[in-house]
Amino acid sequence: MSSDREYPLFRPADLAIPLFLVLVFLVLGIGSSSAPRGDLFLEIHAGETTMTVPMVSDSVLLVEGNLGQMEIRLQGGRARIASSPCPGQDCVRQGWLTRPGDMSVCVPSGVFIVISCDGRSAPDAVSY
Amino acid sequence: MTSSSRGIRPRTVVLLLMLSLLAAVAVRPMIRPGSPVLVEVRRRTPVLGTYATYIVVADSGSAGRILASMDSLARILDDELGIYGTGELSRINSAGRAHISDLSADMEYLLETSLLLSEVTDSLFDPAIGALVSVWGFPRQPVLPDSAEIDSALAVSGLAHLRIEGDTLFLDEGTLLDLGAVAKGYVSDRIYSHARRSGAAAALVEIGGEIRCGGDPSAGRTWRLAVRDPRGEGTLEIMEMDSGAMATSGDYESFFIKDGRRYCHILDPRTGYPETGTASVTVVSHSASIADALATAISVGGVTLAGTVPDSLFTLMIVITEDETGAIEQWRREAR
Numbered sequence: 001m002s003s004d005r006e007y008p009l010f011r012p013a014d015l016a017i018p019l020f021l022v023l024v025f026l027v028l029g030i031g032s033s034s035a036p037r038g039d040l041f042l043e044i045h046a047g048e049t050t051m052t053v054p055m056v057s058d059s060v061l062l063v064e065g066n067l068g069q070m071e072i073r074l075q076g077g078r079a080r081i082a083s084s085p086c087p088g089q090d091c092v093r094q095g096w097l098t099r100p101g102d103m104s105v106c107v108p109s110g111v112f113i114v115i116s117c118d119g120r121s122a123p124d125a126v127s128y
Numbered sequence: 129m130t131s132s133s134r135g136i137r138p139r140t141v142v143l144l145l146m147l148s149l150l151a152a153v154a155v156r157p158m159i160r161p162g163s164p165v166l167v168e169v170r171r172r173t174p175v176l177g178t179y180a181t182y183i184v185v186a187d188s189g190s191a192g193r194i195l196a197s198m199d200s201l202a203r204i205l206d207d208e209l210g211i212y213g214t215g216e217l218s219r220i221n222s223a224g225r226a227h228i229s230d231l232s233a234d235m236e237y238l239l240e241t242s243l244l245l246s247e248v249t250d251s252l253f254d255p256a257i258g259a260l261v262s263v264w265g266f267p268r269q270p271v272l273p274d275s276a277e278i279d280s281a282l283a284v285s286g287l288a289h290l291r292i293e294g295d296t297l298f299l300d301e302g303t304l305l306d307l308g309a310v311a312k313g314y315v316s317d318r319i320y321s322h323a324r325r326s327g328a329a330a331a332l333v334e335i336g337g338e339i340r341c342g343g344d345p346s347a348g349r350t351w352r353l354a355v356r357d358p359r360g361e362g363t364l365e366i367m368e369m370d371s372g373a374m375a376t377s378g379d380y381e382s383f384f385i386k387d388g389r390r391y392c393h394i395l396d397p398r399t400g401y402p403e404t405g406t407a408s409v410t411v412v413s414h415s416a417s418i419a420d421a422l423a424t425a426i427s428v429g430g431v432t433l434a435g436t437v438p439d440s441l442f443t444l445m446i447v448i449t450e451d452e453t454g455a456i457e458q459w460r461r462e463a464r
Contacts, residue, residue, distance in 0.1 A: 049195065052168040053188070059165045061188055123354035123366055125181055127376040127410055128337035 039117065040100065042079045044072060046111045055079060055115070065109030072113060084109055166329065166347070169195050175202045176210050176312055177267065178336035184323055185330040185347050194326045198319045198333070205315045209234060209307055211258070217305060221258065224299045228292065238307055238314055239297075241417055245310075246287050248441065249425035252433060254397040257285040258304025264402075266393040267382045282400040313375050313420025316340040320416075333416075337381075340416040342371030358408035358448050359456060367412070372443065375419035377427045378408035394427045403428045405449055407456065412444040431459045439463040 091106035208215035284302035320340040323331035330343020379392035413419040
């Protein structure tokens with residue numbers, strides 16, 4: 001009997017734990033749903049091709065440039081050219097891009113990446 | 129008895145479970161490097177004597193492959209159906225005949241659709257005016273032919289000069305097929321379908337201003353399509369579309385001016401001369417092939433023809449007319 005009094009299943013203060021968890025869920029939930037399908041995009045321009053990637057998740061993209069395959073990394077809302085077969089490696093040394101307008105160019109590969117804001121206000125195509 | 133001898137307390141178990149859940153939630157947004165993510169890939173490239181734009185929404189592992197296969201298919205269709213190609217259209221025009229059983233599915237569909245659209249447009253859409261197009265030299269070397277040349281070409285132009293006997297399609301001597309008024313729309317439809325079958329969650333194909341677009345609702349992609357202002361550099365309007373097609377024909381795209389008169393590339397199959405009075409026609413439909421052909425026919429037939437097109441073939445039509453004084457007027461019709 002004494003043990004029941006000493007260790008009840010829940011004490012009032014234990015409510016703090018589920019409340020804390022609910023709070024965590026709400027913060028993470030709101031964070032991901034408003035993670036603006038695209039507030040920020042990474043545009044990867046390689047020759048005639050442009051790839052647009054929403055910067056909402058961490059990933060590694062492999063892109064074919066003039067000299068071979070390049071690795072572009074998105075991580076924590078930042079982006080960079082992580083590897084390139086170019087001789088100078090200036091694009092790799094440039095490091096992380098974080099803000100709209102930030103750009104990294106690899107001239108020998110014919111590839112550049114740039115962070116853009118939601119560019120979808122421009123038309124996707126023109127009928128003429 | 130001490131507490132340790134009783135084992136783990138129940139609320140400790142609950143606490144551990146909750147902490148495990150918290151840890152699981154905290155790492156949820158992390159994706160392993162290299163995992164496929166949904167990306168949007170865009171390419172602009174020359175095809176069918178004009179420029180094409182392809183946009184594909186697909187996972188990062190397959191988007192590039194889908195785009196490349198779209199490009200390849202466009203080049204094959206360009207060669208088969210284009211007026212400058214060496215494929216099926218060229219062979220039919222050279223031989224003046226073709227066995228129907230030998231026709232490709234593409235050509236069969238185009239001819240059937242052409243016959244249907246010719247019917248609903250009072251013969252103003254006509255793919256058998258290759259001889260006329262040839263004497264006018266559009267689009268590469270447009271010239272003003274003399275009236276005798278136009279009359280000779282007119283005499284062998286029109287679907288009346290195409291006949292089917294048994295299993296064989298015959299063109300009269302001198303008659304040439306020119307699918308220019310429907311091919312860009314058709315190729316847009318074909319490449320769009322190919323992209324979706326190849327795994328694209330959403331796609332847009334635009335060839336020379338003829339557009340086909342769509343996608344899974346889960347892709348959440350609404351397409352913004354602009355219509356060019358026929359008498360300015362800007363945009364007439366921008367429409368948003370989840371799925372569908374849009375085509376525009378205008379007298380500004382390929383034309384020449386001689387003695388103060390504008391001669392555009394859209395020929396009236398009744399007279400053999402370029403249409404006048406319509407600056408542009410935009411048709412929104414479920415099919416780019418149909419939108420493309422209707423836009424051309426209505427450029428010739430004007431609002432009179434636009435008023436008679438069955439509702440099942442379009443969603444919206446915009447006709448911009450220009451009278452002799454240069455006054456511009458906009459006419460619209462939405463399908464019921």
